[in-house]
Structures are given as C-alpha cells and as structure tokens.
Amino acid sequence: MDVVGYVRVSTGKQEASGLGLEAQVEYIQTAARQQGWNVTHIYSEAISGSVAPSARPEFSKAIATGLPIIVAKIDRLSRDVEHIAGLMKRVAFKVATMPNADTMQLHLFAVLAEQERAFISQRTRDALKALQQRADDGCVLSQAKVKRRSDNASVARAAKKERAAQTIEVVKQNSHHTEIAPHVKSCLYEGVNTLQSLSDCLNAKGKHTSRGGLWSPTTVRRLMLALGVWFKK
Template sequence: MDVVAYYRVSTKSQGDSGLGLEAQQEYVQRAAKQNNWNIIGEFTDVVSGKLAIEGRPEGSKALAMCKEHGAQLVVAKLDRLSRSVLHIAQLMELIDFKVATMPQAQTFELHLYAALAQQEREFISSRTRETLAALKSKADAGDAESIQKVKNRSDAQAKGRAVADITTANNIRMANVSTYQTTLEPHLKACLYNKVKTLQSVADCLNAKGLRTARGSEFTPTAVRRLMIALNVSF
C-alpha cells in the first residue's frame, strides 16, 4: 500500500508535545516496514494543531499527493493531524489515513480515540482554570507563596506569547512562500517543456524570464531543486 507521511511540530524546537520530528519519522518508518507500506512522499509542517490539515501549507500538499496517487495518509500519532474531533471527522470524509502507533485501528476506533483525547484535554483545562483561580484568590489575600507563583506564571506566559508570535510569523511566511511558489509552477513547467535537463539550465531559463525566488534572488541549481520538490515536479 502506498502512503504519504505527514509530520507536524508546533515550533522550531520540536513543539510542546514532546514528540519531535525525528521521533515521528521513526514511528512512521517502523510502521511502514512492519505493515509493508510504501512511503511515496513526506511532508512536514511547523504549525499549531488548532489549524485543520487542509489549511496548512505542507498538509494541503500531502492531501493532494494522496488523492493523485490513491495513497493513504500516515501520521505518527493522531494529534499530529489535529487536536479537534471535528477536524478529524471532516478529514475522514476526505481521505483514508493511518496512525503509525496504532496501524490496525479502523475509522470508528480513530474517531473514538480523538473524542476521548479531546474530553481529557477539556477536563485538564477546566481543572487548570480552577487551580489558577484558587491561587489568585490566595495571592489577593496576601499569601506570599501564592503571589510568587502568580508572578512566575505571568513571566512564563509572557515568554510563551513571544514564542507564539514568532511561530505565527513563521507560519505566515511559509504560507506566503508556498503561494509564491505556486505562481511559478507554469513557468517552471514551460522551461521543462523546452527539454532542459539540468538544474542549471532550468535556473537559466527562469532567470531569463525575469523571475526570482521568494527571497528576491536569482535562481541557482539549489533554488531550482527546492522549487521542484515543493511543487512535486521532476524532469
């Protein structure tokens, strides 16, 4: 069975889930070997799990490849697709997918796991709010230990917001780059149609058209290779 591997981390530092990119790749590769899956493509997003996969730059490409080749999507863990039961249910209507850590799970089981995971997160969130409210009440009453805990949390939240701002900016940049690369696709294919056979000749063709990379630089063989991989185009 052909599969398309999809990985997601929340930040450049491998996200806050504890499941880093290398670990995800290891899970998927191990499951592929055990279940005779043929990995025909791999895509990675640096984005929050709150965004549906079809709205992510690399996620949308992974789905497109699955549909093009009749392949199934595979992820290391269910939360790499989404933390939302709604998103999981909607994805089930679009495409078949597998989870490397439970490769034999069927659609109903995956939906159940997603629902249970969401219920657990909501419970933890509720308990956290209650605990913080009690802590703030004690701090307002003058309890020195509680005051220090509230201060420490405020400092941590400020740092977290700064990291979130950086992540958001990076996600926007990635989306813009993806959109720009899509506008270059017809020009790239036109160059390939003219029988160019090397990365340098493609770079020369694009440069002759007055086109530039997303960073505004002239095309080099390396830049062409990245563009062709991003657009899933080959000689």
C-alpha cells in the same frame, strides 16, 4: 503501497529540539515496515492542533500528493472529532499505532482524543489559577513565574500583530500590483526604456504607489521585479 507520513508538534521550540518529532517518525517507519508500506516523504510542521488540518501548509502538501497519509497517533491529525470526520471524507489516512483500525474505531479514538484535549485544557486552567493564587498570597517564586508568563504573552501578541500587519500589507501590494500592471505595460508599449522614464510615465498617468506617493526609479524597479516585466532590449 506508497504512503506519505505526517508529523506535527505544537510549538517551534519542540520542533527545534526534535522532541516528539523523532518518536513520531519512528512510529511511522516501524508501522510501514510491518505493513509493507513505502513511505515516499514525511511532512513535518510546528502548528497548533486546534488549526484545521486543511489549513496547515505541510498537511495540505501531504493531501496534494493523493497518497494515503500515515500519522503516529490520531491526535497528530487533530483532537477535534469534526476535523477527523471531515478528513475521512477527503483523504485516506492510517494511524501507525493502530494500522488496521476501521472507520468506526478511528471515530472512537477521535472522540477520546477530543476528550483528552478538554481535560488538558481544564488542567492548565486549574494550574494557572493555583499559580496566580500563590502569587497573590505573596509567593515570590510564583510572582516571578506569573510575570514571565505575562511578558511572554505580550511578546507573542506583538509578534502576532506584526504578522497580521505584514499579511495585510502583502495583500494590499498584490491588489495594487494587479491594478497598476496594465499601466506599466502601456508605458512600455509607448517606448519608455529607463526606470526614470517609466516613473515619469506612471506619474503623468496619475498612478501612485501603494502608499499613495509618486513613483521613483527605486520603487519602479521593485514593481517591475514583482510583476516579472522589464524593458525591451
């Protein structure tokens, strides 16, 4: 039976170091040999388990193959029972550490995985609270750790904000491209054959760039490349 593998770690740092990924691949390959499965491809990504499987780029590719998906452990799919239950309705998957588990058993292990996530979250909160208390009591080492966490959190928030801004800009540009495309084609139909003449044509039609400015040969060239059109030879 042909299958695809899926491995996941929660952070890019873990992905770069290979920690966790190699062990997962080994679990999958061992189970495949024992069960007579043919692993055609292994999809790998660094993404939080709190993200729904269907929203993960690499997992979506695995689903698109139409083949059963094998993971090392069920928590690599998700620690959320609702996620697991939803997947059971959409795709066949196998767990390397329990390859012969039936649906009821998989549900049970999903419940245990979700409970473990809750335990981990509580332990983390307790540890951070204790760290903050030691820092407040004057522990220099704890104060340094709190500061590093705060600085790292600030960097992460800034990066997230930048990614969100870039996403908004891409959506905005795509929408603008859809709006401006007919006017570009109209200008080309009218016989314009240079970047400058196309700029003049769009400006004469009162059509502006996505930022509200006038068209120039440089911005028109970028637009044509994005639209996949060029002057007739």
